[in-house]
Amino acid sequence: xxxxxxxxxxxxxxxxxxxxxxxxxxxxxxxxxxxxxxxxxxxxxxxxxxxxxxxxxxxxxxxxxxxxxxxxxxxxxxxxxxxxxxxxxxxxxxxxxxxxxxxxxxx
Amino acid sequence: xxxxxxxxxxxxxxxxxxxxxxxxxxxxxxxxxxxxxxxxxxxxxxxxxxxxxxxxxxxxxxxxxxxxxxxxxxxxxxxxxxxxxxxxxxxxxxxxxxxxxxxxxxxxxxxxxxxxxxxxxxxxxxxxxxxxxxxxxxxxxxxxxxxxxxxxxxxxxxxxxxxxxxx
Amino acid sequence: xxxxxxxxxxxxxxxxxxxxxxxxxxxxxxxxxxxxxxxxxxxxxxxxxxxxxxxxxxxxxxxxxxxxxxxxxxxxxxxxxxxxxxxxxxxxxxxxxxxxxxxxxxxxxxxxxxxxxxxxxxxxxxxxxxxxxxxxxxxxxxxxxxxxxxxxxxxxxxxxxxxxxxxxxxxxxxxxxxxxxxxxxxxxxxxxxxxxxxxxxxxxxxxxxxxxxxxxxxxxxxxxxxxxxxxxxxxxxxxxxxxxxxxxxxxxxxxxxxxxxxxxxxxxxxxxxxx
Numbered sequence: 412x413x414x415x416x417x418x419x420x421x422x423x424x425x426x427x428x429x430x431x432x433x434x435x436x437x438x439x440x441x442x443x444x445x446x447x448x449x450x451x452x453x454x455x456x457x458x459x460x461x462x463x464x465x466x467x468x469x470x471x472x473x474x475x476x477x478x479x480x481x482x483x484x485x486x487x488x489x490x491x492x493x494x495x496x497x498x499x500x501x502x503x504x505x506x507x508x509x510x511x512x513x514x515x516x517x518x
Numbered sequence: 519x520x521x522x523x524x525x526x527x528x529x530x531x532x533x534x535x536x537x538x539x540x541x542x543x544x545x546x547x548x549x550x551x552x553x554x555x556x557x558x559x560x561x562x563x564x565x566x567x568x569x570x571x572x573x574x575x576x577x578x579x580x581x582x583x584x585x586x587x588x589x590x591x592x593x594x595x596x597x598x599x600x601x602x603x604x605x606x607x608x609x610x611x612x613x614x615x616x617x618x619x620x621x622x623x624x625x626x627x628x629x630x631x632x633x634x635x636x637x638x639x640x641x642x643x644x645x646x647x648x649x650x651x652x653x654x655x656x657x658x659x660x661x662x663x664x665x666x667x668x669x670x671x672x673x674x675x676x677x678x679x680x681x682x683x684x685x
Numbered sequence: 686x687x688x689x690x691x692x693x694x695x696x697x698x699x700x701x702x703x704x705x706x707x708x709x710x711x712x713x714x715x716x717x718x719x720x721x722x723x724x725x726x727x728x729x730x731x732x733x734x735x736x737x738x739x740x741x742x743x744x745x746x747x748x749x750x751x752x753x754x755x756x757x758x759x760x761x762x763x764x765x766x767x768x769x770x771x772x773x774x775x776x777x778x779x780x781x782x783x784x785x786x787x788x789x790x791x792x793x794x795x796x797x798x799x800x801x802x803x804x805x806x807x808x809x810x811x812x813x814x815x816x817x818x819x820x821x822x823x824x825x826x827x828x829x830x831x832x833x834x835x836x837x838x839x840x841x842x843x844x845x846x847x848x849x850x851x852x853x854x855x856x857x858x859x860x861x862x863x864x865x866x867x868x869x870x871x872x873x874x875x876x877x878x879x880x881x882x883x884x885x886x887x888x889x890x891x892x893x894x895x896x897x898x899x900x901x902x903x904x905x906x907x908x909x910x911x912x913x914x915x916x917x918x919x920x921x922x923x924x925x926x927x928x929x930x931x932x933x934x935x936x937x938x939x940x941x942x943x944x945x946x947x948x949x950x951x952x953x954x955x956x957x958x959x960x
Contacts, residue, residue, distance in 0.1 A: 421562050432691040434559055434618070434636055438610055438698050442593075444600030467600075474602075478697045485694035493561050499640040501655050504597045507610060507640060513560045514691075533704070548695070556690045566686055592704060595711040598718070604700040604707055611698045668688065 415480060416490035416517060423492065426517040432486040437479030438509040440501065441471040448504065471508045472496065479510045488514035529588050536586030540608055547615050554622045558632035558666065565634060570667040577633065577663045579620035582643060583613040584654035610655065614638060617659040630663035637661060722853045730845030731878075735838040739785050742841065746805025751791025764791040764809060769957045770828070773821070774808060777829050780895035786835060790828075792957075798910065800827050802834040804844050817909055820951035822902030826893050833888030839881045886936050890945070899946035904933045 416423055443451075447463045454461055475496075483491045494512035501507045565571045585593065589605035596603045617638070625633055639658040751758060751766040758764040770790040778784045786806035793799075796813040803809060808831045818824045834840050893900050911930060940947050 421564060428686050430687045430689050431560060432689055433693065434561060435693050436614060436638075436698060438607070438614075440603040440606040440610065442597040442600050442603050445598050447600065482693045482697045485697070486691040493563075495561065495637070497638065497640060499642065501606065501610070501640065501642050502593065505593065505603055505606065507606070509610075509638070509640060511561065511638060513562060514693075537704075551692060555692055558688050558690075568686075588708075589704065592708050592711060595715050596707070598715060599711070602700060604702045605704055607699045611695075615695075 414489075415484070416492070417476070417480070417494055417512075418490070418492050419494045419512075421493050423490065423517055426490075428490075428492070428515045429518050431513055431515040432483075432488055433514060434511060435479050435482040435486070435488075435491060435514045436509070436511040437475040437477070437482065438507055439471050439474045439478070440505055440507045441467060442505045443467055468498070468506065468508065471506070472498075472510070475508045475510045479512065483512075483514035486514050488516055490515045490517045529591060532587035532589075536588055539586075540612070543612055543616075547612065547619065550619050550623075551615065554619060554626070557622050557626065559618070559622065559636055559661075560634055561636045561661075563635050565664065565666075568668075569632075569664075571632075571664045572667075573630070573665045574662050575628070575630070575664075576660065577621055577624050577628075577630075578658065578660040579617050579624055580656055580658045581613045581617045581620065582654045582656045583609055583616075585609055610640070610657070613655060613657040614640075614659075617657040621659045621661060625663035628663065630665055632664050632666045633661040634664060635662050719853075723850050726849035726853050727846040730849050731842050734841035734845035737841055742804055743785075743806075746803070746807075749803060749805045749807055750789045751807065751809070758791070758793075761793055761795075761809065763794040765794070766790070767792050767957060769955055770808075770810065773825060773955065774828050774832065777825060777892045777896055778832055780892050781832065781836060784832075788832070800831055802831045802840040804840055806835065808832070814906075815957055818906065818954060820902050820905070820954050822893065822897060822951045823905045824955065825896065826889055826900075826903035827906060829892035829896075830885050830889035832892060833885030834881070836888050837881065837884050839885065842881070882932070883935060886932065887939055890936060890939055894940075894943070894945045897949075897952075899949040900940045901947050901949040902951045903940075903947070904936050907933050907936075 416426070422428065443464065447467075451461050451463060476494075479491060479494075491512040492515055494510060497509045499507050499509070585606070589609070592605045593603045596605075618636070621633060621636070625631075637660050639660075641656050641658070643654045643656050751764040767790055770792070771788065774788045774790050778786070778788060788806045788808060790808045790810065792815065793809050793811045795811040797811055798814045798817065799811045800814055801809050808828060810827065814827065815824070818827075890900050890903060893903055911933070937947065
């Protein structure tokens with residue numbers, strides 16, 4: 412058990428799934444601050460990538476993944492497979508980043 | 519001034535009631551989760567052949583949940599500074615676990631003992647009176663309920679699950 | 686592949702921050718943030734507002750006259766024009782030779798004791814104030830004090846501050862509660878700075894002295910307000926004209942310095958008709 416495996420397929424090539432423990436989830440809710448909101452609304456006029464938001468969402472998604480993994484580790488798993496993401500706006504200015512998958516032990 | 523005092527009273531009141539409701543809900547969730555612990559649930563799409571699966575049927579369940587005044591107030595303040603909105607987290611956690619539990623209950627009531635290909639969906643339900651504010655959040659859980667017969671439960675046979683179709 | 690039922694760690698997806706702690710930190714942070722923004726906005730308004738040319742002021746605010754048909758004048762309430770008060774104001778304003786305004790005076794239907802100067806040359810006096818006034822001199826000083834605000838162009842500061850703070854609130858508080866907005870607007874509407882008030886007091890005294898040949902009765906209203914002990918601390922704090930013994934003392938000192946008489950016989954109160 413040296414490396415924690417995460418994949419969005421149902422199997423990991425070269426590995427055998429020995430046990431599985433059930434569904435694990437990880438989620439965070441993030442808000443961007445007002446300053447970024449204002450900058451973004453200017454950027455909205457000209458279009459293009461909203462770098463601030465890209466970073467923010469990626470950061471939050473990373474947090475969601477690490478929460479999912481810590482659930483899996485707590486079950487004694489060494490991998491999470493068939494990972495799915497979902498992002499949803501749950502209120503004005505707040506987004507939920509959610510990740511889920513099946514916790515497994517592979518060999 | 520009157521408005522401020524009214525707000526403070528509302529905050530205090532909803533903090534107490536919100537906490538109470540949340541704690542009670544969590545207690546119920548934990549109880550049911552222990553009850554349904556042994557029900558196989560996964561988001562795999564394929565069924566390993568040794569499960570001896572028979573019958574399959576789509577099951578869905580949903581939960582719409584709403585924040586209390588206190589939590590919404592804190593969340594709105596948090597939006598000024600950005601960062602983790604911690605008061606939303608228990609809401610979604612509760613809703614999601616409730617939705618999965620309802621799914622399991624439905625499946626079991628219909629005689630199934632496992633759920634595969636579980637999917638979870640989240641969406642904001644708008645309030646038509648105040649479009650900017652959330653009326654609630656819906657969590658939708660769906661999956662395929664199957665009947666399985668794990669007769670080799672205690673053997674430690676390693677069975678590779680099918681490789682993806684594209685090699 | 687074996688299925689081993691295990692419960693997921695339920696504490697992972699909920700942050701271990703107590704909601705009350707989050708609430709306290711956010712409230713404190715937000716108050717500091719807002720205070721800094723509002724102080725910046727109001728000092729900006731204080732600098733810029735008096736620079737607005739008179740012509741522009743008149744053009745913008747020419748429509749801002751009391752009108753008895755308007756039930757909610759300037760967001761204050763019902764304000765009815767008063768010819769008796771206007772006559773008194775005109776009498777006093779004659780002693781301000783460069784007066785560029787054609788004042789209009791209205792009575793605000795309110796139990797609060799208040800008077801204010803609005804851009805464009807409108808003076809508003811509350812009916813509650815008229816009720817407790819016992820002499821013409823007393824009322825004349827209140828009006829002269831408001832004329833003083835026009836003279837010093839303070840009235841634009843208040844408006845500028847209000848505009849800028851509502852702008853700040855619009856940006857910051859757009860997503861936050863209405864209650865916060867109401868608190869901030871109460872605080873931002875209230876009070877010119879103490880220095881502005883003192884300057885308006887001195888100008889008011891000059892007008893009263895020029896009109897009546899003495900300044901008797903000028904401090905009467907403040908004395909009554911100071912005696913009125915049932916006003917709560919909060920009310921005293923938010924009242925736009927703070928009661929203060931220092932203020933009365935300063936006025937008396939100013940009068941004595943110029944050898945103005947302040948213990949003459951007072952004129953009877955004007956008869957003012959309002960509903």
